[in-house]
Amino acid sequence: MDSAPPEILAELLPLVVYTILGGALTAGGLAVEYASLQHFGSGEAMVGIWLAAIGMVMLYAGLYGIGYQKLFASVRSS
Numbered sequence: 681m682d683s684a685p686p687e688i689l690a691e692l693l694p695l696v697v698y699t700i701l702g703g704a705l706t707a708g709g710l711a712v713e714y715a716s717l718q719h720f721g722s723g724e725a726m727v728g729i730w731l732a733a734i735g736m737v738m739l740y741a742g743l744y745g746i747g748y749q750k751l752f753a754s755v756r757s758s
Contacts, residue, residue, distance in 0.1 A: 691758075698750045705742030709735045 716731035 695751065695754060698746055698754075702742045702746035702751060705738050705746065707742075709738030709742055711735075712738060 712731050712735035716728045716735055719725075719728035719731060
């Protein structure tokens with residue numbers, strides 16, 4: 681029995697990579713946002729603001745940049 685044709689693997693590989701990358705960026709962004717809330721709660725406002733900004737960038741990249749523009753566009757075009 682043959683393995684999957686190379687064409688299917690060539691189309692599936694970027695989808696899997698983008699899914700993993702988008703999920704990692706989104707999960708990391710959520711973790712950084714949680715850490716920023718912890719720093720705000722302990723009175724370290726400057727660190728909290730810095731972490732909040734980094735978390736927003738990670739969430740934007742994971743959800744919109746990769747999730748919407750790459751994944752949704754490739755699934756919709758298929």
